[in-house]
Amino acid sequence: MFQPSGIEMYQNLWPIHAILMTTGAVLLILGGLIAHTMKEKPSWLKNHHFFEFVGFLCVITALIISFYMVSASGGPQFRVLHAYSGIITFAFVTATLILGPLNMKVKSHNKEIRKMHRWVGRITFILLIVQIVIGLFTAKIL
16 A cells, blocks of 8 residues: 655645645635624624634644644654744634633723733734744745
């Protein structure tokens, strides 16, 4: 039976990683735009939560694939800027997604938490775009 080498595994999984990560980033950004522009619609919060949750699932799946890809290639996990900036971006995505529900649960500090959620979300938006560009440079597409 044919066993792909680490490099072949990397090449086979890279497009899946890129598609999932880009899809996740787009969904996260759409979720943020829904919250920013559609608050007059009664379903905005439900839609915001849906896009953020599905986007996060795509991102976490792509992150797991990236760890597997790099392990299969035999190299160290953190050898390029894209890996370092990816972990930072993932931390911001996670923080944004924790602060949102926390804002609804902690009534005594919800104004401060909402403000943090919004600002961390804005920073995350920028980091997602930058991370995609860095990934495209890393893959030598740009």
